[in-house]
Amino acid sequence: MSGQPIRFDDGAAYEHGMGVYSRLVGEGFLDWVAAAPGQRWVDIGCGNGAFTELLMQRAAPSEVQAVDPSAGQLEFARSRPGVRGAVFHQGDAMALPFEAARFDVAVMALVLFFVPEPARGLAEMMRVVRPGGAVCAYVWDVPEGGLPIEPVRIALREAGIEPATPPSASVSAMGALQAAFVAAGLGQVETRRFVAERQFADFDAYWEAALMVGSLGDAVAKLSPALLEGVRARTRALLRVDAAGVVTATGVANAAKGVVPG
Secondary structure: OEOOOOOOOOHHHHHHHHHHHHHHHHHHHHHHHOOOOOOEEEEEOOOOOHHHHHHHHHOOOOEEEEEEOOHHHHHHHHOOHHHOOOEEEEOEOOEOOOOOOOEEEEEEEOOHHHOOOHHHHHHHHHHOEEEEEEEEEEEEOOOOOOOOOHHHHHHHHHOOOEOOOOOOHHHHOHHHHHHHHHHOOOEEEEEEEEEEEEEEOOHHHHHHHHOOOOOHHHHHHOOOHHHHHHHHHHHHHHOEEOOOOOEEEEEEEEEEEEEOOO
């Protein structure tokens, strides 16, 4: 049995399930990218604006244009108090609605492995960034189990249910990510790994948040009561739980950055 395609249409659900992790990685990622203040940014696959808001707060951009295919996510993004000044567009990462050399920095935060053709996505990023500008991205390391919801995914697989996986998951491996940036023609390519840890008051809090990610909740909803009990028990056994019942969930992301040749 295979999972359904992963979709993100509910901005509030994404915020609770994955947005927190995105910001945890995003803080260190932006420090590592180290873009100068006053740059023009394009945030591709901005989703519900979790990273966009962080970008506005930490990078002092002169302009931010953000793109996502989901109207529901964009509606939530526009409601964030910290995105004032950012402009949101509904669009496709492989056909960006901007002219060439429009920006100083292009970023994809937890997006490249959802792009059906990562090479086309990187080519579009390069097209809209000026020579000497930066292209950067980070993604959960899916091949190495880096998704924060991996314990649930493992438990489902062991129960005979294959959870949905990003269509271009293979590009999220560190070697593959670096190779994709080099193959795109970017210069000065660098990579780095980031670890995000998020604590939950108890297992039920973790479980509730995990089921808000993509189609995971739909897969779990189809389980029989007996199978559900087994999946929950196995998930709990895979998590780090302290004596007080506090759960620490971990996500591991790989990041890459490069410079558009002049």
